[in-house]
Amino acid sequence: MAGVPFDQRDGDIWMDGEFVPWADAKLHVLSHGLHYASCVFEGERAYEGVIFKSAEHTTRLHASASVLGFKIPFTEAEINAAKEAVLKRQGLTNAYIRAFAWRGSEMMGVSAQHNTIHTAIAAWDWPSYFKPEERLKGIRLDMAEYRRPDPKTAPFKAKAAGLYMICTLSKHAAEAKGYADALMLDYRGQVAEATGANVFFVKDGKIHTPTPDCFLDGITRRTVIGLARDKGLEVIERVIMPEELASFEQCFLTGTAAEVTPVSEVGPYSFQVGEITKTLMEAYDAKVRAGAPVAA
Numbered sequence: 001m002a003g004v005p006f007d008q009r010d011g012d013i014w015m016d017g018e019f020v021p022w023a024d025a026k027l028h029v030l031s032h033g034l035h036y037a038s039c040v041f042e043g044e045r046a047y048e049g050v051i052f053k054s055a056e057h058t059t060r061l062h063a064s065a066s067v068l069g070f071k072i073p074f075t076e077a078e079i080n081a082a083k084e085a086v087l088k089r090q091g092l093t094n095a096y097i098r099a100f101a102w103r104g105s106e107m108m109g110v111s112a113q114h115n116t117i118h119t120a121i122a123a124w125d126w127p128s129y130f131k132p133e134e135r136l137k138g139i140r141l142d143m144a145e146y147r148r149p150d151p152k153t154a155p156f157k158a159k160a161a162g163l164y165m166i167c168t169l170s171k172h173a174a175e176a177k178g179y180a181d182a183l184m185l186d187y188r189g190q191v192a193e194a195t196g197a198n199v200f201f202v203k204d205g206k207i208h209t210p211t212p213d214c215f216l217d218g219i220t221r222r223t224v225i226g227l228a229r230d231k232g233l234e235v236i237e238r239v240i241m242p243e244e245l246a247s248f249e250q251c252f253l254t255g256t257a258a259e260v261t262p263v264s265e266v267g268p269y270s271f272q273v274g275e276i277t278k279t280l281m282e283a284y285d286a287k288v289r290a291g292a293p294v295a296a
């Protein structure tokens with residue numbers, strides 16, 4: 001996507017407790033977070049000036065850091081307040097917010113027990129991922145070559161930078177073939193998730209989704225499961241094998257960035273953008289905007 005590069009935008013970024021001009025929000029090239037991926041992050045969205053599930057994202061940011069063995073030097077309340085301050089300072093209402101923390105430069109080996117932990121928050125204007133009419137066509141997914149690792153191989157509950165290496169590789173490979181994204185299997189060969197979103201299927205009026213036992217149990221995933229159940233729809237979390245894809249009628253992705261995005265194809269399998277998918281797209285849209293201040 002063309003546009004102003006992310007290191008050359010206007011405004012301020014909150015970094016280690018204070019605002020710095022966007023262009024000056026730099027880290028040294030010898031930072032542990034860069035070389036050894038000791039970095040955790042959150043992707044969040046604000047709708048009409050209200051950050052959706054902000055506190056939940058902050059709790060996950062702190063939990064991710066704890067999984068990586070470090071402590072963010074700001075409380076959850078401080079991070080929540082800083083996110084609000086960033087949004088306000090940037091004058092944004094519909095935006096993407098990136099909060100992140102990483103190990104600094106005191107030690108530059110695998111071990112980095114005493115490195116300073118840095119924290120930053122940036123926000124930028126980001127309307128919906130796709131235009132409504134585009135989204136209703138559904139996106140096309142390839143099958144990824146890389147698999148989500150065994151929980152004994154990588155700490156899957158952390159939203160940690162290192163876990164995204166195989167996601168970028170998989171997404172690039174899919175895009176090179178003309179697909180929008182890739183569906184990843186897990187280390188057992190079971191359906192897991194897309195490279196930055198969770199996956200759901202619909203069959204005979206019921207919703208099926210893989211049990212998140214080796215991949216991120218997304219905040220959007222849990223929100224959409226709640227919305228579906230509120231509407232009396234049955235949601236079954238279970239093992240899903242790739243061969244089953246032929247039997248599903250609908251497929252959609254969920255995630256902060258993707259929101260609820262219909263899928264029209266996964267490799268050789270085709271899906272309709274059906275009523276359940278559309279209902280959940282609308283319900284999610286209403287839910288994320290429910291906290292917005294009422295116009296005078």
Ligand SMILES: Cc1ncc(COP(=O)(O)O)c(C=O)c1O
Nearest residue numbers: 196197198216218219220255256
């Ligand atoms: C790999 C991966 N899975 C799932 C999700 C969905 O998570 P959430 O709904 O919390 O944004 C994301 C997005 O952060 C992700 O990067």
